[in-house]
Amino acid sequence: MILQNITFEQDQGIEAHDLFYRGNAVCDKRNKTLYFRKGQEELFNTFFNSLSVKTWKKECGINHVFMKIRGSGKFIVRFGLQKAYKPILWLGDHQVSLEADEACIDMPFWEDLEQGLVFVGVTAISDGEISGGGFFTNEPTRRDIKLGLVITHFNRKKYVIPAVHRICQDVLNDTRYSNIYLVVVDNSKNLTRHELESNDKVYLIPNTNVGGSGGFARGLLYLKDNGFSHCLFMDDDASCHEESIKRTYAYWSYVVDDRSMGISGILFDENFPVTVLEAGGRWSERGWFGVFQKKNAGSIDDLTVMDSLGYSANYGAWCFFSFAVKSISHYPFPFFVRGDDILFSLQNNLKIITLLGVSTWVDSFSNKESVFTQYLSARSQLIISIYAKRASARSWFRLFVSQNRGCVGSYNYALSYATYKAYQDILCKTNLFTEDMTGEKFRGELQDIPAFDHVIPFTEFPQKMLKKRFWMSPMRKISLNCVLLPRFLLGSRAFVKKWQPLTWKLTCFYRDCYCYNNDAGVMTCFRHNKIEIIKSFFRNFCMGLRIFMKFRCCNKKYETQLERLTTENFWRRYFEKNDR
Known part of the structure; x- marks a missing residue:
């Protein structure tokens, strides 16, 4: 049976050459073929084409492995062993001719290996191509898989x-x-x-x-x-x-x-x-x-x-x-x-x-960050903490303050309101998850949260990015995340890339924070708003009281639901009812 195929890049618009091979051979992604000129060398010590001794020998117990290569032309095939922070150890080489059929090469050294990655290096003796192959074993499988x-x-x-x-x-x-x-x-x-x-x-x-x-x-x-x-x-x-x-x-x-x-x-x-x-x-x-x-x-x-x-x-x-x-x-x-x-x-x-x-x-x-994902993430974190026996009123309050501070510090006030609603629903609603399985209720309620950001088009992303300064940390603490600083002392604009988390410890020193969305070609602007920041302190206080008052009852309720709502019978009954 084949364990691993020689793997080529896919024609999907994702450029990840280094995950497949290292060298200058030309890859035809559509036909899954590597083309070689005489003298060219290609190494396959990569994510997709290395053979892990730990995976296949230790975990799967496979003691005999051999390799097959398909294509055309003459090549020298060398087997190498790669270990962490060590030079390549070459284990042997073979000259193969792929004119008539695929080449089959035994790997007797496999039995003596205990760790590392086995790979091949291929050098073309003539012009040629490699169109397939992989690592095989003739040992029987341990089970039939469907x-x-x-x-x-x-x-x-x-x-x-x-x-x-x-x-x-x-x-x-x-x-x-x-x-x-x-x-x-x-x-x-x-x-x-x-x-x-x-x-x-x-x-x-x-x-x-x-x-x-x-x-x-x-x-x-x-x-x-x-x-x-x-x-x-x-x-x-x-x-x-x-x-x-x-x-x-x-x-x-x-x-x-x-x-x-x-x-x-x-x-x-x-x-x-x-x-x-x-x-x-x-x-x-x-x-x-x-x-x-x-x-x-x-x-x-x-x-x-x-x-x-x-x-x-x-x-x-x-x-x-x-x-x-x-x-x-x-x-x-x-x-x-x-x-x-x-x-x-x-x-x-x-x-x-x-x-x-x-x-x-x-x-x-x-x-993917949005009001909806923030709400869903916040409430799931609380439920998981109950299952893991890591929940307490104090830990929930600390978590809420941390989440709220990150949202408000990056001026994403809508996410702060979504976090507050998630905690409120977990603490106050009796059958939160069974009464709204389709999410229609919470989606409608989240849509009522006002948008504090606005989207603007742009032509070029600024090269000047946020930098951490030595004075920022003490100043942030003294000024309560810059709430006490007048607006004229704040910087005008900060720029962050969309695929990087908003770094609230830096953005709080600016009046406006522009967030770049690579896919949409727009910037989202979040603005310093002292009223909303002060409101967030009030929400911390109110939520703290609510958590310490209701935690014990809430914890007991969800301990029971965690078992009942994850049974096979729960889902069977639900689907049978809704398929009628």
Whole structure:
């Protein structure tokens, strides 16, 4: 069976050459072929084309590996071993001729390896091309896999339809992966079977819009009812390389123990395609953060560090997340969106792992920042803290003050009001999540929050960016985040990029903060407003009283709901009622 294919860049408009190979050979992305001139050398010690000893030998117990290469021409193929911050150790070389058939090269050194990344370096003896191949094993698989890909869709036809076609062409139609199927849960109920690929391995399920939580719960129920062994949650635009799906399938086939384990795809920033947003995430009572955030996966040093260190994530984002169906005892909590993936991993006690070559590209999280996401994130953080036994009146109050300060300090007052409403709803509403499963009520209420920002077009982004000065920290504390400073002492304008979080500790020294949105070609202006800043202090005081008065009752209520609302029966009853 094939473990890893030689992987080429996709023709998707994402330039990430260093994730695939290093050299000057010309890549035809459409035909997935590398063209060589005589004497050219290409190294494959990259994110997609390195073979991890930890993954395939230690975790999967594979003791015999060999390589196949397809193409034309004559090449010298060298095997190398790359370890963190160490020079390449060359393990052997072979001369191959690809004129007649693919070359098969044994790797006897594999049995003696304990760690590191194995890769090949290819030098052309003549003009030629490489069009495929990969790392194989002849050892039998440990289990038969039936993998279901689940995509939740809502009014994004221009993304989901091409994604379905691409998955069918590159994965479902590949006879080597005959046990992979695709389930599209249509929360908007506007997709037709005619619009999707006419493939009997694609299933379309119309569904009530209960957000990502309900969409993925519906897909998971379908997989369980139809005998699937493993599940893979994916974004509706499926911005992953097809090799990520295939490699996930191979890993589940061989891993020694697939119980209580989740594969989290490494998330790359679409704006910086080799920069890691997270390799799995870690939740704490102060929030969540990405593991290996800002690592450069195109750097061999960062790559080997990511492979060699142990797994520290405790949740995986549903942009790309796979697990064994039998491992699931708790279904998604009906958050609608935001936080459902975190609680899902925590409640099912999944060990989160990441694999080289298993990833997806996503929009930067800060680009998705809005009143709605702020509200949903704030309330999910509170519920997760209750489950994790990290909740207390004092911790909730500190968290509220911290969130409110960040919003107000960056002049995004609407987000401050959204945070306040999230806490108010959690503390005061009895059946918050079951009475508004579709989100119609909270969306209507959030629309009443006034907009304090305004959008302006621009032609060129200023080169002068914010800089931290030594005097800013003491001045900020003395002046209560610049509230006591008259406007004429504040700077005129600060500029930040949209995909970077607004740095409130710097922006509070300016009258206006302009935030650049790369995709829309506009700037959003947030303005210093002393009245709103003073109001935020009052909200801190009021919310503090409310938290300390109502926390104990609230905590007890949601401890009960956390179990009841994540059962399989809860979701089955809900869908049966709404499908009538």
